[in-house]
Amino acid sequence: MSDQGSMPPPPPPPPPSGGGGYGAPPPGGGYGPPPPGGGYGAPQGAPPPNHLVWAILTTLFCCLPFGIVSIVFAAQVNSKWAAGDVAGAHESSQKARRWAMVSAIVGIVVIGLYLVVVLIGGLASNSTA
C-alpha cells in the first residue's frame, strides 16, 4: 500500500483525434431564431396595415360615422396580430381598408350632391328674387 505513492503517474490519455470530447458544437444548436408562429405574442414577419391614418382622416375631416367603423377594424388588426391570429389580422385589415374607402367615397358623393342642391337652391332663389 505504501509503495503506491512511489508509482509513476499513469500517462495522460492521448488527445482526441476528432469527433470526441470538446469538438465543435452540434450544428444548429444554441440561439437560433424562435419557431415561427409560436404559442403567444406577435407573429414573425410584416404585420398587415391597419389603415388607422385613413380611418382618422375620414372620421375627423369627412364628418361621417363610417370612419368610426374603420377605427374599430384598425384596432382589431392590432389585437388579432398581437394575439398571433395572422389570418384574422389580415381579414380585419381588409375590412378597415374597405370601410375607409366607403367613408371617403360616400363623403365625396354626399358633399357633391350637397353642392348641387345648394347651387340649384341658389339659382332658384336668384330667379325668384
Added chain:
Amino acid sequence: MSLLQHLPASRLRPRRREVLPTAAVTAAAAGAATVLATVDPNQAGHYPGCPFLLVSGLYCPGCGSLRAVHDLMHADIADALARNPLAVVAVPFLLCALGAAWARALGRRPPSTTSVPAPVLWGVLVVVLAFGVLRNVPGWSWLSPA
C-alpha cells in the same frame, strides 16, 4: 436583427409604386391646407355646411375641423383648439404618418401603426366617441365647435 434576415431583400429597396400615390397625397394635403388658409371657413357661404349637422343638428367629432386647420395655418393655436381640439391633436400624428409613408416609399422601414399596442387604438376609439357625445352636452361647451 434576425427579423431583417427573414424578409426578402426587395423589402429594403425603394418601392417605386408607392412614390406616386404618396406624392399625390402630399400634394392634395398641401393644396387643401393652402385653400383653407386663404378661403376663410369662418365666413358663411365659402364652404357647404356639414350634412350631418344639417340633418341631425348635432356636432359630430369632425365638426369645426376646417376652421381649426384654417386657424392652424395662421398659427392661431388657441382658436384652433376652440374649434376642434381633437383635430389639432390629430394633425401632428397625420404629419408623422405622411413622413412614414415617404420613408416607406423610399425604402426605409418606419414603425408600423400595427405595432402600436391594441389597447391604445381602442382608447382612440373611446376618445373619439366620447368627444362626439360630450361636445353636444350643455356643460361641455369648451369641446363644441361653436
